[in-house]
Amino acid sequence: MSEPVILIDQPNNRGTMYAIVEQDERVAYFYLYPSELLTTKYSPRPCWLRNLQPAPPQRDVAAMKEGMAPMLEAPYCNHPEGKAPLEAERITIVWMEEGDGAAVLYDNEILGVIPGWSLYNEEHAVAYAADCIDAADTDRLMPLGKRGVNAMYERVDQAIAFWKDWEDEASQAWSILQDQYIKAYEEMFGPLVQYYAIDGGQWPPMGLGKFEKDGVVYLLTLGVSIRPMPWVELLYNDRAPGFRRMELAMAVSKTDFTDKEIMAMAGLISGIADRPWKQVTWLGEGHTISAELPAPFESVIVSSALYNGAAVPIPTVYSDKVNLYWLSPITKLEREYAHSRPNAGYDLLERMIHHQLNHIVTQRQELPAD
Template sequence: MSEPVMLIDQPNNRGTLYAVVEQDDRVAYFYLYPSELLTTKYSPRPCWLRNLQPAPAKKDVAAMKEGMAPMLEAAYCNHPQGLEPLEKERLTIVWTEEGDGAAVLYDNEILGVIPGWSLYNDEHAVAYAADCTGAGENDRLMPLGKRGANAMYERIDQAIAFWKDWEGEASQAWSILQDQYLKAYEAEFGPIQQYYAIDGGQWPPMALGKFEKEDVVYLLTLGISIRPMPWVELLYSDRAPGFRRMELAMAVSKKDFTDKEIMAMAGLMSGMADRPWKQITWLGEGHTVSSEELPAPFESVVVSSALYNGPVIGLPEVYGDKVNLYWLAPITKLEREYAHSRPNAGYDLLEKMIHHNLNHIVTRRSELPSD
């Protein structure tokens, strides 16, 4: 048996996962590997692509005992006599928009798919292969099947179209979306005072706008919503379009905080903008994020759209999805611990804040009572 040869190795947009195609003289496989920083959180995900030799009649236990990739049994592949080796020049990787799943294409046809939701739970660790004809007992490899019969085709077509929208530095997609966001924000908060790029020169373009109205500084992001967040598709299933895109906002009283403190909060927002994709996580109602950039006694923020009690802000839809505008409210250490004291206690914290007449405008305040 020959050692496997790597045919393609491509990271996602933030280098958190790597898509790899390998083959030896028996079999070809597609893998998603986590980066070194995420190896304790996520495990590699395999996807068989094709046998290069006659398929075994039974599960290839011998190869697995040798630490080698197993061939697929003859009953479950459409080429029991084997196919020719893959040629690396004909391979292409397509990442999903979230960056947590990918497909490998061969001559622009889908050969295998590892969906993003397969990353998060070993029970959901399923892959789809074009040359697979059936699933073995307790096997996690599924047939890709034909177009129209498997949603993976539409999912990858959608990803291909998405990346085409953002090809080239002069992409029109950003200028259109940027204008829509600025108009929505200025309609409520007046002309933009300052505009800060917060993308660090990386795609996607992201920015933070500073507005002022009635002694309140409003800080609002634009561009975060270009990418849907990881995890959400698994957690919300058919309802995912209502939860997977977000922008961030803060409203800070100028009477309570100095310009330096306000800009430190802007720095916090800038750091949070890329958090879901750098850490392969997500943000939603009641989530908390700790930060050293907040003035005492605050040490974290809670994420919420429910705290906002102003006029409706007409955010555009992005790729047909609702965009959630999440306001960041600073909280103390004890308040954060309360939000983490039991499942979904972040909602309880928000209810307590609203009960004590707290809203999206950040002011100096006393710690909420512990009862």
């Protein structure tokens, strides 16, 4: 038995996941593999694509015992006699915008889809195949079915359109969005004092604006919201459009911190901005992140609730709401409190608000114990 041949091997935008199509003389498969840094967190996800030989009548246990990819049983596939081998030049990979799921196309038609949410929970580890005609429960393989019935078609079409937007009109799309954000921020936080590119030359374009008003330096990102965050689709389902896009902000009192300390906080925001996609995670209300900060602080908490100003008129992105999350420094004991039980980050935010803390970062005492 010959070793499988890799027909395509393509990483996502941040190299956190790899999409691979391979086949031997019996069967073709599509896989999503996590990068080496994420192998302890996520497991590979398979998607059968087609049998190249007559399908077995029952589960292909013999192949699995030999460490080979199993053929799909005859009752579940639309070609029980087998199909021609896949040709590498006819294969295309389409990554979902979050970078955690992908589809494989053959002559621009969908062959298989591994949705991003299948990555996060073994119970949700499902793949869809065009040549599957019935659910093979033991393989967690589902029929792709027809357009208009399976939402995966619309999801892949959406991803194709998204990448086309940024492939063909990147400069125009970015300049329009960039201008909208800067105008919205200037309306609330004073004139733009300085602008920093924080994307490191990678797509998507991301910037950090520095604004000043009434003795406060405002640091706000723009462009982070171009990509939806991983995880959110699984966690929020139909409500995901309200939670999957974000921008980050800090408001720092000039009387409490030096210019050097404020610029260090700007660097902190820059580092956090790409975190959801570099680590295949997400950020939301009450999350905490370790950070190098002036004593006594050692972390930040993420929150839109701490903001007590007028609503910031930031634009929607791909018809989604964009959450403006403010980063507020917290101490080690405060962070431990936020991690003491499920959803305690919300409790910490309530305590902070109770003690008249808001989005403006000042020197302060540690919150008293309950």
